[in-house]
Amino acid sequence: xxxxxxxxxxxxxxxxxxxxxxxxxxxxxxxxxxxxxxxxxxxxxxxxxxxxxxxxxxxxxxxxxxxxxxxxxxxxxxxxxxxxxxxxxxxxxxxxxxxxxxxxxxxxxxxxxxxxxxxxxxxxxxxxxxxxxxxxxxxxxxxxxxxxxxxxxxxxxxxxxxxxxxxxxxxxxxxxxxxxxxxxxxxxxxxxxxxxxxxxxxxxxxxxxxxxxxxxxxxxxxxxxxxxxxxxxxxxxxxxxxxxxxxxxxxxxxxxxxxxxxxxxxxxxxxxxxxxxxxxxxxxxxxxxxxxxxxxxxxxxxxxxxxxxxxxxxxxxxxxxxxxxxxxxxxxxxxxxxxxxxxxxxxxxxxxxxxxxxxxxxxxxxxxxxxxxxxxxxxxxxxxxxxxxxxxxxxxxxxxxxxxxxxxxxxxxxxxxxxxxxxxxxxxxxxxxxxxxxxxxxxxxxxxxxxxxxxxxxxxxxxxxxxxxxxxxxxxxxxxxxxxxxxxxxxxxxxxxxxxxxxxxxxxxxxxxxxxxxxxxxxxxxxxxxxxxxxxxxxxxxxxxxxxxxxxx
Numbered sequence: 074x075x076x077x078x079x080x081x082x083x084x085x086x087x088x089x090x091x092x093x094x095x096x097x098x099x100x101x102x103x104x105x106x107x108x109x110x111x112x113x114x115x116x117x118x119x120x121x122x123x124x125x126x127x128x129x130x131x132x133x134x135x136x137x138x139x140x141x142x143x144x145x146x147x148x149x150x151x152x153x154x155x156x157x158x159x160x161x162x163x164x165x166x167x168x169x170x171x172x173x174x175x176x177x178x179x180x181x182x183x184x185x186x187x188x189x190x191x192x193x194x195x196x197x198x199x200x201x202x203x204x205x206x207x208x209x210x211x212x213x214x215x216x217x218x219x220x221x222x223x224x225x226x227x228x229x230x231x232x233x234x235x236x237x238x239x240x241x242x243x244x245x246x247x248x249x250x251x252x253x254x255x256x257x258x259x260x261x262x263x264x265x266x267x268x269x270x271x272x273x274x275x276x277x278x279x280x281x282x283x284x285x286x287x288x289x290x291x292x293x294x295x296x297x298x299x300x301x302x303x304x305x306x307x308x309x310x311x312x313x314x315x316x317x318x319x320x321x322x323x324x325x326x327x328x329x330x331x332x333x334x335x336x337x338x339x340x341x342x343x344x345x346x347x348x349x350x351x352x353x354x355x356x357x358x359x360x361x362x363x364x365x366x367x368x369x370x371x372x373x374x375x376x377x378x379x380x381x382x383x384x385x386x387x388x389x390x391x392x393x394x395x396x397x398x399x400x401x402x403x404x405x406x407x408x409x410x411x412x413x414x415x416x417x418x419x420x421x422x423x424x425x426x427x428x429x430x431x432x433x434x435x436x437x438x439x440x441x442x443x444x445x446x447x448x449x450x451x452x453x454x455x456x457x458x459x460x461x462x463x464x465x466x467x468x469x470x471x472x473x474x475x476x477x478x479x480x481x482x483x484x485x486x487x488x489x490x491x492x493x494x495x496x497x498x499x500x501x502x503x504x505x506x507x508x509x510x511x512x513x514x515x516x517x518x519x520x521x522x523x524x525x526x527x528x529x530x531x532x533x534x535x536x537x538x539x540x541x542x543x544x545x546x547x548x549x550x551x552x553x554x555x556x557x558x559x560x561x562x563x564x565x566x567x568x569x570x571x572x573x574x575x576x577x578x579x580x581x582x583x584x585x586x587x588x589x590x591x592x593x594x595x596x597x598x599x600x601x602x603x604x605x606x607x608x609x610x611x612x613x614x615x616x617x618x619x620x621x622x623x624x625x626x
Contacts, residue, residue, distance in 0.1 A: 079122045079270070083212065086116050092182045092213055100171045104138045104157070117208055124211065124220035124273060126204040133202030135163050135174035162200070174201070181206050185214035197248035207247055219254045220273035222247070226280030227254065228314050233279045237317070245318060284311045284433075287520035288496045289457060291441065293503050294524035296601065297571020300500040301439050303524060305330075308435040308496065319430055320420055331371045332437045335444035341451045344368045345489075346470050346478065363473045368436065369489065373480060375434035376492040377414045379461060380481060382427070388462050393493050398430075399423035431494045441499030446515055456491040457518040465490040503567040504605075526555060531572045538578050546586045547593075551575055554598075554623045563615075568605055570598055594624055 090098070090113055098113065105112040110119075114134045118126055131137040132151060136159035150161045157167045164170035177199050184192040184199075196210050204222040211218040221227055227250040231237040236253045238245060258265070258272050265272040283290050284307065292300045312326050341347065344366045350359040365373070382388050385404040387396050398421045405413065421430060450457070456464050465481065465488040472487075474480075480489045491497075499519070528548060535544035555569040574597045581592050602619060606612035 082121055083123070086121060086212065090116070092186055095175065095179050095182060098175055098178075100136075100157075100167070103171065103175070104134060104136065106138050106140050117205065117212070121212065123270065124208055124222055124277075126208050126222060129204075132158070132160055133205045135160055135177075135201060136167060136170045177201050177206075178209060181209050182213045185210050185217065191217055193248035193252045197246045203247055207251070216269045217255070218251055218269075219258070219276055220270060221276045221280065223280070224250070225285055225314075225318070226277060227251070228280070228318055229282060229285075229310075230254070230276040230280035232310070232314055232317075239317075282307060282311060283520055283522050284308070284496060288460075288493075289519045290497070291499045291501060291519045291521050292524050293501045293521060295526065295567055295569045295571050296502045296504065297573040298524045298526055299530065299571065299573050300524050301437075302573075304437055304498050304500060308437070308498065312433060312435070315433055319432075321416070321430065321432065323416070324432055328374075329432060329434045330437070331367065331435070332439065333367055334439040335441055335449070337443060337445070339444040339449055341449055341469070342366060344449050345451065345453065345468060346474075348470070348473075363470055363475075363478050365478055369480065371434065371436055372489075372492055372495060375495045376480070376490075378431045378494065379492050381414050383462055383481070392463070393461055394426060394428055396427045397423065398425045398427060401427055428493070433494050433496055434492070435496045435498065438497070438499040440501060440505075442501040442505055447512070450515070453491070454514065454518070456489070457497075457515075460491055460493045462490060526551075526569050526572050528552065528572070531575060534572075534576050535578075540578065543586050543589060547575060547590055550590065550623050554619060557619060557622060561615075563609060564605060570601070574598060574601075591624060594620060598623070 089111075101112070103113045105115070114137065126133075131139070136157055138157050139153070142153065142158075152159055152161050152165070152170075154167060159167055159170040159174075163173040178201070180199050181196055181201070184195040191210075191214060196206060199206055203224065207218070207222040208220075211220050211222075219227070221230070224247050227247060228237065228245065231250050231253055234254070234257060236257050238249055238253060254276060258269065262269075262272070265275065292304060294300060308330065309326055312329060316322050316324060342349065346363060346365050346369050348361050349364045351362045351364070352359050379388065379393065382393070382396065382401070385401075387400055387404055391400075398418055401415075401418065402423070415430060418430060451469060452466050455466055458464065462481075465483075467487065468474075468489050470478075471489070474487045479487050481487070531548055531551070532544055535541060535548075551570065551572075558564045558569050559566055561568075575593055577593060577597065578589075581589060584592065599616065599620065602616050603612070606615055609615070
């Protein structure tokens with residue numbers, strides 16, 4: 074949507090729902106259904122830009138008119154009649170609930186209106202859906218807030234910008250993050266054209282990592298683009314932010330991280346479980362025993378939280394993302410003998426979700442497409458689609474499992490599932506001939522992110538090494554070479570030279586600009602080009618032409 078259209082729609086919204094007339098807002102003006110909606114919640118969620126809040130439960134509005142009767146139960150804390158559903162905490166009737174919600178919306182608007190400074194803490198204390206109330210605050214604030222309302226995105230962006238406050242979960246609120254980012258914007262607004270929406274887009278791009286969108290990701294691209302290096306940095310940063318956000322600081326990243334490299338002989342028995350020869354203690358003889366593979370062992374470490382919640386009966390009728398701290402505390406009182414893997418939930422609020430306190434685990438598969446994936450994953454294809462207890466399966470060897478090899482036992486049956494807190498990240502070079510090992514069924518289970526050659530990474534590398542003159546010399550040559558490769562009829566985008574091929578100063582110190590360029594070509598670029606052109610007519614001539622463009626300018 075064009076900026077002019079967005080501002081026009083915002084003015085139309087403020088004319089339709091002026092701050093001084095919100096006390097007269099009627100329920101039918103607040104929420105409705107149908108194809109021609111003009112109600113308040115539709116405007117805030119769907120019609121206006123300025124940061125998205127789409128998706129999730131409509132209970133974020135406090136009360137809403139439904140098309141289809143929502144699922145609810147006595148424990149949910151929600152009520153409904155023949156037209157509307159609402160959160161019980163706002164009132165026993167829809168009239169009382171709407172009056173409560175409307176009063177709180179007015180308080181949000183008052184916190185950003187008038188000559189006084191924005192009352193960040195006041196907005197935080199108002200009991201409405203976070204994204205909903207902060208977007209309302211932005212819309213009535215005359216663009217005096219960041220148009221991003223997801224806490225995780227704000228935390229990540231603030232951390233990357235360098236303004237993240239040091240505090241525990243209940244202290245790092247959206248209010249604290251909004252203030253920190255607005256203070257930064259006030260000092261650097263000229264860098265964003267004095268446009269808060271431009272800054273908001275920057276914050277959103279910084280804050281929304283692929284890990285926040287999917288727990289199954291493939292990073293792919295040309296060789297030498299730093300895919301494996303990027304993954305390690307991203308997951309470690311994600312883990313650090315989770316610790317900061319949850320207030321759980323004692324966990325060690327390395328205990329939550331596993332790395333494996335696939336190869337053509339990698340098998341199901343290596344990955345999940347299989348019968349292997351084991352030396353009998355105190356003897357030189359061996360016996361065949363069922364042993365866990367690396368992924369199953371990793372999942373056992375990560376699953377202890379979900380398995381405990383299963384033991385105390387919380388996941389039989391509820392999904393993991395519906396369980397609250399209050400649910401856990403109540404179940405614990407009934408089954409106090411079951412030892413909890415959660416070190417402490419003392420600082421957690423009763424209405425917090427337990428998923429906020431379950432730590433992430435990261436399983437990284439380098440060169441994921443070099444193995445026969447159908448053979449390695451086997452029946453895990455189902456688990457990749459459906460996580461947790463509801464996606465449980467019997468493995469090929471489940472009938473042979475006993476003792477330590479049992480993942481989860483239900484009655485006399487043995488099951489395996491991939492825990493919800495496990496992130497599977499694969500890396501792959503797109504030029505590998507084994508890329509076809511990813512069939513369509515497997516492809517759709519992953520989020521795919523291309524990693525391209527990155528000029529910014531190169532500039533930062535040479536700058537840290539104090540070699541800016543060398544950077545000015547060699548980077549343009551590298552960019553021109555990649556352009557020729559990109560446009561070449563036999564090569565293309567996937568065959569470009571990754572930035573890491575030029576990052577060899579530690580290997581070749583004290584070189585002149587030209588000697589560094591030549592050694593990079595001779596030892597690193599030409600060999601890979603020879604592999605690219607292997608078996609093609611005129612290979613030597615084509616490589617010679619590329620060398621002339623790179624080395625003789």
